[in-house]
Amino acid sequence: MSEKFFNANFPKSADGRVSHIGIKRGEIANRIITVGDLDRAKLFLKLLDSDTAIFQRQSHRGFLTITGKYKGVPVSIVGIGMGLSMMDFFVREARAIIDGTMIIIRVGTCGTIGKSNPGDVIISEGSFAVTRNYDYPIFENKMIMQDYEIKTKERPYNMSKVFYGDEEICNLVITFFFAKKKKNSYYSFLTNNVISYSLKIRKQLINSGIPNSQVIQGLNATCDSFYSSQGRHDENFEDYNKGLIESIRTKYPEETESLEMETFMLYYLAKCSTDAPYRSQHKVRFNSRNSIRAAATMIGIFNRKTNETIDPDKLNYLERTVGEAVLKVLLEIGLDEEHIGDDCVWNLKVKSQN
Ligand code: R1P
Ligand code: URA
Numbered sequence: 001m002s003e004k005f006f007n008a009n010f011p012k013s014a015d016g017r018v019s020h021i022g023i024k025r026g027e028i029a030n031r032i033i034t035v036g037d038l039d040r041a042k043l044f045l046k047l048l049d050s051d052t053a054i055f056q057r058q059s060h061r062g063f064l065t066i067t068g069k070y071k072g073v074p075v076s077i078v079g080i081g082m083g084l085s086m087m088d089f090f091v092r093e094a095r096a097i098i099d100g101t102m103i104i105i106r107v108g109t110c111g112t113i114g115k116s117n118p119g120d121v122i123i124s125e126g127s128f129a130v131t132r133n134y135d136y137p138i139f140e141n142k143m144i145m146q147d148y149e150i151k152t153k154e155r156p157y158n159m160s161k162v163f164y165g166d167e168e169i170c171n172l173v174i175t176f177f178f179a180k181k182k183k184n185s186y187y188s189f190l191t192n193n194v195i196s197y198s199l200k201i202r203k204q205l206i207n208s209g210i211p212n213s214q215v216i217q218g219l220n221a222t223c224d225s226f227y228s229s230q231g232r233h234d235e236n237f238e239d240y241n242k243g244l245i246e247s248i249r250t251k252y253p254e255e256t257e258s259l260e261m262e263t264f265m266l267y268y269l270a271k272c273s274t275d276a277p278y279r280s281q282h283k284v285r286f287n288s289r290n291s292i293r294a295a296a297t298m299i300g301i302f303n304r305k306t307n308e309t310i311d312p313d314k315l316n317y318l319e320r321t322v323g324e325a326v327l328k329v330l331l332e333i334g335l336d337e338e339h340i341g342d343d344c345v346w347n348l349k350v351k352s353q354n
Contacts, residue, residue, distance in 0.1 A: 002060075010096060018093035021078070022059025025097045026344040029067055029074035031330040032104045033323065034090065036262065038064045040107065041079035043316075044323045048075070055345035063090060067345050070327045074346035080262070084129075084224060087265035095292065099277055100337030105169065105326050106266055106296040107319070110220070110258035111230060111304045113245050118303055118310035119213045121322055122257045124220035124296045125170050127264040129160040130248060131224040138238055145240075156240035157229055159251050162219060163267040169295040172332055174217065176325045213318065218257030220296065221248050222264030230259045231304070245304060259304065263296040270294040278337055293333070297322055 005011035005019050016024040035041050038058075045066050048054055054068040063086075064079035078094070080086045095102060116122055136156045139145040149155065223229035228237065231244035249256055270292040277291045299318045301310040341347075 016097070018096055020059060020061045020089045021063040021065065021093045022061070023057055023065050023094075023097065026339070026341055027055055027057065027067060028065055028078070028094055028098060029076045029344075029346060030098060030100055030102055030335055030338050031073065031075045031333070032078055032094070032102065033075070033326055033330070034078045034080055034087075034104055034106050034266075036080060036082050036108055038062075038079035038081075040319050040323070041066055041077045043319055044077045044107075044327070047320075047324055047327060048077075051350055052346060053348040053350050055348075061089070062086075069346055071331060073331050074344070075327065075330055082226075083261050084222065084265045087262040088269065091266060091269045091292070095273065095277065099339045100291075101335045102277075102292045103169065103330060103333050103335070104266060104270070104292060104294045105173070105330065106263060106294075106298070107322055107326055108260055108262065108296065108298040109301045109315070110260040110298040111302045112257060112300040113221075113249060113259060113304050114216075114218055114255075114257040116214065116216045116218070116257050116300045117306075118300045118308050119314050119318065120300045121213060121215045121318065122220070122298050122300060123170050123173050123215065123217045124165060124258060124263050124298065125167070125217055126162040126164040127220040127222050127267050127296070128162045128252065129158075129224070129264040129268075130221050130229045130244075130259075131158050131160075132156065132229055133158050136240065155247075157244055157247070159221075159248065160264070162252070163264065163271050165263075165267050165295045166270070166293040169293060169329065169333065170217070172329045173295060173297055173326065174215065176329050216257055219252055219255040220258045220260060220263045220298070221252075221256055223259055223261055226261065258298055258300065260298060263298075266294045266296060295329075297326060 003013050005013055011019040033044060041064050048068040048070055052069040054066060056066050058064045062081045066077040078090060080090045133154060133156055136154055227234050228239040228241055231241050270290060273290045273292040275289040275291055299315060299322060301315060
């Protein structure tokens with residue numbers, strides 16, 4: 001830590017920077033795409049308007065914030081790295097420095113455990129957490145373990161209830177891929193696509209030999225490890241996770257499509273968000289209105305049933321396609337109160353080349 005922070009409860013630097021994501025008021029917009037991989041954030045940067053200055057700041061904790069305009073509207077792209085706590089840092093610290101509603105759409109990758117395959121796009125209407133039960137003992141033999149489970153009803157992993165994303169935004173993401181929506185069913189990716197460049201993309205998909213992907217709506221399981229709580233086998237650790245994927249699908253049969261590591265925290269915090277950031281209200285009415293609206297979309301990269309993995313060119317292509325669709329969705333949502341000010345980075349002019 002190279003500078004002094006003030007207020008131990010919610011630390012900020014003298015010039016108002018929040019301590020982990022490293023930005024201040026006016027450097028992040030109300031409409032946000034968040035990703036894990038910082039290269040994905042840089043890929044999306046290329047989609048922003050070129051006639052507006054683009055702000056970029058990478059914090060010492062690994063968060064990358066990019067703010068500019070898309071079709072004239074202020075947007076931010078935030079790369080957060082991985083895991084529940086990184087999502088928690090990002091959502092809370094961003095919330096502390098933005099006035100008005102925040103719209104946050106995650107564009108991530110995931111493992112697939114349902115109908116979907118690598119190369120399919122999944123819109124997560126809801127998410128639950130799968131976390132290691134840290135009170136569960138490390139056993140010397142299986143018999144003692146079975147006795148313990150019978151006596152205590154404890155299991156090595158806990159599964160939370162489901163928290164849902166913003167229905168309107170999730171549906172909009174789907175309609176930006178497709179003209180019609182049918183819950184819990186398959187969609188032929190980019191057929192009936194309402195995005196104007198659909199034909200071009202379809203041709204490219206065919207020309208590059210990339211088979212059609214599907215867009216699937218389903219539940220997400222957000223796990224506190226890429227390994228143990230996603231049911232991966234690792235002989236170096238005693239993880240008690242044999243059969244975990246089946247247990248997940250038993251708890252939420254038919255609906256669970258994806259395993260990843262952040263969406264639950266995003267949906268949960270959106271649900272916990274208060275109306276404090278609405279400056280126009282003058283006083284806080286606890287939880288009378290949420291100030292964060294969230295959705296999550298993810299590209300399947302590993303099929304956990306068949307071990308199939310995605311081709312990197314296909315992933316790169318899909319990231320760009322999904323990113324562009326999500327930017328368009330962000331523009332569709334009206335905001336009742338937006339962050340404004342002359343010092344906002346999106347109001348800066350592009351420096352002339354001369
Ligand atoms: C694990 O490899 C990471 O990939 C997924 C998981 O949620 C986890 O963060 O998401 P991103 O592709 O957005 O990083
Ligand atoms: N991200 C995850 O968390 N798990 C996967 O299997 C793939 C991406």
